[in-house]
Amino acid sequence: MQNRTDDACDVVVVTGTGGIGSAVARRLGSGRTLVLADAFREQLDRAVDSLRAEGYDARGVLADVSDRASVEQLARTASGAGRLTAVVHTAGVSAATASVRAILDVDLLGTVYVIEAFEKVAVRGTSLVCVASVAGHMASIGAEDEAALTTAPAENLLAVDAVTALGDDDTVAAYILAKRANLVRVQAAALAWNQRGARVNTVSPGVISTAMAKAEADGESGEHMLKMLDACGAGRPGTPGEIADAVAFLTGPEALYVTGTDLLVDGGQSAWIRRHMQDG
Template structure:
């Protein structure tokens, strides 16, 4: 010991240690302590090793976001390291990788847990960004169902009619749960504003990650890739591009932005709304 007290750095929390989470950790983690969370210990260890080798101060916490107590442990760990300045929730499942029940547990309940729990450790300047999906913009829900998804206490969400009606349809589960992410953030903005903190969603289109590859290799993949050509983008997005959007929403240039969604999809949703020929 040299007698000097170890400096407590600002803290960035990233859930999901896949390609998008790792890219976001790299973009935001310079000079900060990164708390990286994932349900897979193997994937978490691999990403921790890579980030540590690159010089990042990073700590891993195995976390199943569908388990509220695990999210509470994650938040307590982060707050114990220093001031939580940014929380980026990327953990999620897709129809090509999981059944409907798991998608509901992780995408809907997990996101609701992250919003609820991290509100308890947020301080002035904290910014939470939940990674949703452009699929959330395609959910066809009534105003009543949207209000219920936005405002129902988290532990009662699984019993809503709009949720139980999903059944075993994984694609429907994905669209509804991603829309619920938008709605939960909108409803949470008031409480976060009162803390001097902010909460938003980012909705990526097709991004080059392992999850997107699984989708591209699925039955709907050809259709998905054709839409990218038809909308004029002509390519998938990159994890780095999503990381830049997240950096904006967690940085000083977006201090008046909260309770909203940033669509980052190469114009695909706009093409669907205005140019796609009706079947």
């Protein structure tokens, strides 16, 4: 059963159909038009079919967040489907499975494209949440480079000194840099979104039980990552549903006065790194 054509439906957009994206779609999509976007047709179709089978009004849009024109088309399509209520940007790649260039194209530039494209179509009440990472809180970047990452036009970002200094194999450093950029770009974007009566925030997950996290755990740093979860007292990774709950808060009525900030959801891992790791 679809929405009546005379109803002004609320629209929720989710980029990325992985573990977090799917959890967010289910958490926010009930009674709304759900626009899912992914760069891979098979994965997108599978996610849409699954959600439709569960009663969601889901539709898929093939979109590559590393392509500005593709993101702008997604924004136009979504805004034309009804009242743009929430946009949740979960699409991304990891240091364990992607190249430096892919990380910069998808995690860094892709997030900038999403912020800018959806700001153009945001209406009063629209809330954008970009999924960043605890890694962004671990970055050590000079003030000049951070200022450039915060405000430089997208076409100039890959020329920032901190970016050009990355080696071809520095995937972890590239990921940390990209996620730091996510945090500061959202801070800088908050003014423009506020002026439209809209909001923009980030969520920074720690280790979450997804396919991407499994790839990290199976990689060179996996054992260290799992030991840190025990050392910080969490004793387990988080679940996609816990990130979806955080997103639901930031896109909901309880967070109307929350914008331009980050919600860290990491089981206390970053606090342990800052305040206790040296004691171990």
